[in-house]
Amino acid sequence: MKALKKTGLVFFPAFDWAIDPxxxxxxxxxxYTQDQVFEEGLLDIxxxxxxxxxxxxxxxVGRTHFCLTKPKHVMTESHYISxxxxxxxxxxxxxxxxxxxxxxxxPPGHHAMRMVHGGRGFCNVNNEAIMIEIxxxxxxxxxxxxxxxxxxxxxxxxxxxxxxxDVLFISLHQDGRTLYPGSGFTNEFGGPNAAGxxxxxPLPPGTSEEGYLYTIxxxxxxxxxxxxxEIIVNSAGQDNHYSDPITNMNFSAQGYAKLTxxxxxxxxxxxxxxxxxxxxxxxxxxxxxxxxxxxYSKVTEPGYDPERIKEDLRTLDAIKKTCDQVLQxxxxxDELKIKAYGEKPFYERSRSITYDTDxxxxxxxxxxxxxxxxGGTFKIRSSSDRDYSMAGIHIPVGACDKCKEIGYSWYxxxxxxxxxxxxxxDRPKDEFHKKKGNKK
Amino acid sequence: MIIGLDIGGTHADAVxxxxxxxxxxxxxxxxxxxxxxxxxxxxxxxxxxxxxxEISRAVLSTTLTTNAIAEKKTDNAGMxxxxxxxxDPELFRMSKNYFIVEGxxxxxxxEIKKIDKNQVLAAAKKMKEKGVQHVGIVTKFSTRNPEHExxxxxxxxxxxxxxxxxxxxxxxxxxxxxIATTYLNASVYPVHKAFFExxxxxxDEKGLKFPIHLLKADGGTMLFEASINxxxxxxxxxxxxxxxxxxxxxxxxxxxxxLDIGGTTTDIxxxxxGVPVLEPAGIKIGAYKTLIxxxxxxxxxxxGDSFVRVEDGEVKIGPERKGPAMxxxxxxxxxxxxxxxxxxxxxxxxxxxxxxxxxIAEKTDRTLxxxxxxxxxxxxxxxxxxxxxxxDEINSRPVYTIHDFIESYQINPGLIMVMGGPASLFAPxxxxxxxxxxxxxxxxxxxxxxxxxxxRPTCEVTFFADTERGIAIAPEENFSMEVKHNFVKTDAYxxxxxxxxxxxxxxxxxxxxxxxxxxxxxxxxxIRGYRSSGKNIRIRVQIKPGLMPGFxxxxxx
Numbered sequence: 001m002k003a004l005k006k007t008g009l010v011f012f013p014a015f016d017w018a019i020d021p022x023x024x025x026x027x028x029x030x031x032y033t034q035d036q037v038f039e040e041g042l043l044d045i046x047x048x049x050x051x052x053x054x055x056x057x058x059x060x061v062g063r064t065h066f067c068l069t070k071p072k073h074v075m076t077e078s079h080y081i082s083x084x085x086x087x088x089x090x091x092x093x094x095x096x097x098x099x100x101x102x103x104x105x106x107p108p109g110h111h112a113m114r115m116v117h118g119g120r121g122f123c124n125v126n127n128e129a130i131m132i133e134i135x136x137x138x139x140x141x142x143x144x145x146x147x148x149x150x151x152x153x154x155x156x157x158x159x160x161x162x163x164x165x166d167v168l169f170i171s172l173h174q175d176g177r178t179l180y181p182g183s184g185f186t187n188e189f190g191g192p193n194a195a196g197x198x199x200x201x202p203l204p205p206g207t208s209e210e211g212y213l214y215t216i217x218x219x220x221x222x223x224x225x226x227x228x229x230e231i232i233v234n235s236a237g238q239d240n241h242y243s244d245p246i247t248n249m250n251f252s253a254q255g256y257a258k259l260t261x262x263x264x265x266x267x268x269x270x271x272x273x274x275x276x277x278x279x280x281x282x283x284x285x286x287x288x289x290x291x292x293x294x295x296y297s298k299v300t301e302p303g304y305d306p307e308r309i310k311e312d313l314r315t316l317d318a319i320k321k322t323c324d325q326v327l328q329x330x331x332x333x334d335e336l337k338i339k340a341y342g343e344k345p346f347y348e349r350s351r352s353i354t355y356d357t358d359x360x361x362x363x364x365x366x367x368x369x370x371x372x373x374x375g376g377t378f379k380i381r382s383s384s385d386r387d388y389s390m391a392g393i394h395i396p397v398g399a400c401d402k403c404k405e406i407g408y409s410w411y412x413x414x415x416x417x418x419x420x421x422x423x424x425x426d427r428p429k430d431e432f433h434k435k436k437g438n439k440k
Numbered sequence: 441m442i443i444g445l446d447i448g449g450t451h452a453d454a455v456x457x458x459x460x461x462x463x464x465x466x467x468x469x470x471x472x473x474x475x476x477x478x479x480x481x482x483x484x485x486x487x488x489x490x491x492x493x494e495i496s497r498a499v500l501s502t503t504l505t506t507n508a509i510a511e512k513k514t515d516n517a518g519m520x521x522x523x524x525x526x527x528d529p530e531l532f533r534m535s536k537n538y539f540i541v542e543g544x545x546x547x548x549x550x551e552i553k554k555i556d557k558n559q560v561l562a563a564a565k566k567m568k569e570k571g572v573q574h575v576g577i578v579t580k581f582s583t584r585n586p587e588h589e590x591x592x593x594x595x596x597x598x599x600x601x602x603x604x605x606x607x608x609x610x611x612x613x614x615x616x617x618x619i620a621t622t623y624l625n626a627s628v629y630p631v632h633k634a635f636f637e638x639x640x641x642x643x644d645e646k647g648l649k650f651p652i653h654l655l656k657a658d659g660g661t662m663l664f665e666a667s668i669n670x671x672x673x674x675x676x677x678x679x680x681x682x683x684x685x686x687x688x689x690x691x692x693x694x695x696x697x698x699l700d701i702g703g704t705t706t707d708i709x710x711x712x713x714g715v716p717v718l719e720p721a722g723i724k725i726g727a728y729k730t731l732i733x734x735x736x737x738x739x740x741x742x743x744g745d746s747f748v749r750v751e752d753g754e755v756k757i758g759p760e761r762k763g764p765a766m767x768x769x770x771x772x773x774x775x776x777x778x779x780x781x782x783x784x785x786x787x788x789x790x791x792x793x794x795x796x797x798x799x800i801a802e803k804t805d806r807t808l809x810x811x812x813x814x815x816x817x818x819x820x821x822x823x824x825x826x827x828x829x830x831x832d833e834i835n836s837r838p839v840y841t842i843h844d845f846i847e848s849y850q851i852n853p854g855l856i857m858v859m860g861g862p863a864s865l866f867a868p869x870x871x872x873x874x875x876x877x878x879x880x881x882x883x884x885x886x887x888x889x890x891x892x893x894x895x896r897p898t899c900e901v902t903f904f905a906d907t908e909r910g911i912a913i914a915p916e917e918n919f920s921m922e923v924k925h926n927f928v929k930t931d932a933y934x935x936x937x938x939x940x941x942x943x944x945x946x947x948x949x950x951x952x953x954x955x956x957x958x959x960x961x962x963x964x965x966x967i968r969g970y971r972s973s974g975k976n977i978r979i980r981v982q983i984k985p986g987l988m989p990g991f992x993x994x995x996x997x
Contacts (some may be wrong), residue, residue, distance in 0.1 A: 001531055021965055022972070028964040031976065034840070035547040039581055040526045040614035044721070044729050052838045053845070078843045195698045245969070281547055285526065298526045302544070302552040 003047030004293030008101030036281030053085035118358030144230035150237020153184025206251035234265035238273030257286030351370020443498035444893020517626035539563035549585030578606035610903020632671035657734035660898025685891030781812035897948035908974030
């Protein structure tokens with residue numbers, strides 16, 4: 001048997017890592033997926049190539065995250081290997097060894113934001129974001145689209161690319177009023193310099209195949225067509241499944257496989273999915289076959305009955321309305337900035353962020369330079385109830401001269417008042433600078 | 441005393457070994473149309489004038505089943521398959537008599553769908569009508585629950601000569617490979633059985649009474665009698681024989697590349713601290729990917745007799761062989777001829793060799809010596825490159841735990857051991873090019889026969905427990921037991937070791953110093969609704985492949 005598309009796989013189930021023994025994100029999570037993948041003989045198919053994951057370096061983490069107070073404090077070995085798995089697939093794709101690839105790794109990453117004090121939503125560092133910075137730094141890729149199909153809003157990925165007009169982030173998820181992390185509404189459409197390039201599509205509980213695939217077909221694909229990304233990344237969370245214990249959606253293995261066929265991601269990275277027996281083995285097998293261009297019509301969960309999980313008309317109606325609204329926002333994206341943010345040389349915001357996994361409460365204030373030419377330099381001051389504090393300055397990829405200058409002037413002027421540490425991410429030079437603050 | 445007999449492509453070598461020396465060795469031409477008489481002739485010549493009561497065992501490495509498959513002289517075995525959800529089982533069809541029936545299990549061995557008995561009976565009827573006598577039965581996830589395979593077997597066993605079930609083949613998961621392996625067992629069974637019976641009968645008639653073992657592809661041996669139910673295990677034991685022959689004299693403190701340089705091909709294998717590297721899933725034979733345990737070997741179409749010619753102004757070597765070197769009466773130049781020109785070989789017709797190489801020299805505008813040098817260097821370079829690729833491949837094998845990721849051993853070869861016809865002539869150049877110390881295997885002429893003779897019996901047991909379902913099974917052993925919630929990994933481990941010892945005895949004796957090696961040792965808490973509902977335990981143990989104890993000094997002689 002030969003795959004129509006050369007598909008790379010990294011399979012890292014981390015059988016010896018868990019948040020804690022009874023946590024949904026535990027050793028057992030990918031066990032049955034591995035059983036199914038091995039038993040189906042998927043890794044023997046000509047054209048499906050299994051890679052050993054690499055390990056991410058602190059430098060690669062540092063392009064994406066400000067870690068308090070350094071990567072080793074917030075990452076375990078498993079995090080280094082999980083993100084490393086995404087890196088391995090990205091490199092194989094860029095080196096044209098494969099036509100597309102799927103990193104089935106754990107722990108997941110899409111709730112990890114730019115500033116990292118610890119674990120949020122089972123995530124510490126953002127696997128896709130770290131991978132994307134590798135694609136930009138090592139391969140010069142400019143326009144990237146991320147489609148996050150995890151049932152939870154990809155708030156971490158959204159945060160990291162919030163000010164970045166070159167990275168289109170689309171998240172489909174169960175309505176934030178009914179599920180963690182409680183965000184991801186259509187009015188969250190990106191920061192002032194990148195208004196419109198964050199797209200949230202909240203779906204009502206109970207959404208099944210028809211509604212989900214309608215959204216892909218009528219909302220996601222047209223936007224991708226407009227944006228014309230060089231690479232499409234799928235944050236392939238699998239917890240929209242009807243058997244998932246911590247969500248309320250009705251998606252199926254067939255649905256996920258069809259979604260993959262429609263989306264044609266270049267790189268997929270596993271996110272959540274906690275129905276470890278009823279869903280993951282079948283969903284993952286379906287996605288792998290779909291990526292390889294093989295027949296997945298017989299991949300179904302035991303007892304799968306499409307009629308029983310079908311959404312009702314009201315649900316479908318709500319989905320269609322949301323899609324229309326999202327398309328409108330997309331079409332108006334050029335006018336959005338002024339309408340939503342006005343015209344100012346600098347924008348400030350402050351917010352608090354909860355780390356549910358590690359029980360940390362963070363307070364942030366941010367200042368961003370308004371910029372027409374690039375994503376804009378910004379500075380985040382962050383502190384938490386764990387007593388760590390940082391001032392992080394970020395000069396974006398492709399920054400204009402003025403933004404570069406401002407980044408360094410902020411860094412020089414920052415005397416570390418009240419912070420443990422002051423960091424500068426200089427993405428154009430791919431350099432980091434760090435100095436101690438005066439806080440003990 | 442031990443007998444080792446290795447049937448190669450052109451010759452069969454047999455040795456009679458005492459504790460510290462080779463007592464006798466014979467070489468006879470291989471008769472591919474009648475391997476039985478080749479084996480018998482080898483054994484007869486070797487035992488002439490010997491007190492055979494002192495022979496403790498004879499180990500054969502035969503190409504019988506491999507040939508039967510290559511020449512498609514296999515029985516047209518039938519297959520009955522139950523798959524359930526997943527890939528379409530039609531994709532794995534390998535016989536005209538391939539029947540798919542309803543019935544399915546999930547990854548924990550729970551029944552999703554019952555076997556459709558009527559479909560089974562209808563399939564059996566059709567196969568009988570077509571004269572099928574041997575049938576393989578495979579269901580998906582049968583290693584987690586063999587009941588469906590047993591149920592099908594019970595329905596049809598009386599109608600056929602032999603029935604082979606997938607769960608007996610291997611404890612490893614891989615449905616397509618399980619189908620292929622079961623099919624191979626069913627289809628080589630008649631050839632293997634006839635051979636077995638003929639050998640036993642002839643030896644009886646000659647009054648030769650010693651246990652006969654067969655060498656397996658993993659470098660271990662199994663008793664002839666035990667092989668009847670798993671004939672495919674003896675497939676491709678040739679490369680295993682040579683690797684085990686090299687192992688006999690290999691230092692234990694190095695990673696070693698073993699090169700068996702033949703006329704047509706060079707076989708490459710890797711030893712890590714005296715243990716050969718195995719193929720992770722199983723051996724590939726022709727078009728069949730199987731679950732048969734095997735040493736990892738890689739073959740490159742590059743040997744002493746490879747066909748050398750000039751194409752587009754460049755010297756090309758191999759992969760085909762057009763006959764022997766011109767120095768030995770062949771008609772086309774070969775790397776061996778280059779050795780004659782370079783003055784490295786002298787036991788043939790140097791003038792003929794020079795004639796062949798001079799053609800190459802003229803076409804590439806070089807002197808005779810330059811052309812010979814390039815041919816020789818290029819041959820060695822390609823062999824080394826192929827070995828390097830193989831090491832890279834092994835070093836980049838996937839890992840599934842943090843522990844394995846951190847600990848994963850990186851092979852760093854410190855020695856090359858060469859064997860085969862031109863081995864000693866190639867060694868200095870291989871050493872120069874690779875920068876790795878290169879030695880010829882002592883007594884390389886009979887190393888394969890020696891390797892076969894010295895290989896110890898090996899076997900493997902896979903043990904699986906699911907305390908929520910209250911079951912534990914060792915699929916290959918037809919073993920199952922009920923377990924309670926307090927059954928833990930250490931219980932599973934001791935049960936697996938007990939089964940392994942029992943199996944080892946059946947396979948040809950458990951050596952006193954046999955080391956039990958743990959290949960897999962995992963236990964998962966199964967959590968349902970934030971509460972522990974049981975444990976999922978996976979244990980795999982093996983008798984480590986290696987050489988018979990007490991014969992250590994022999995290989996150095």
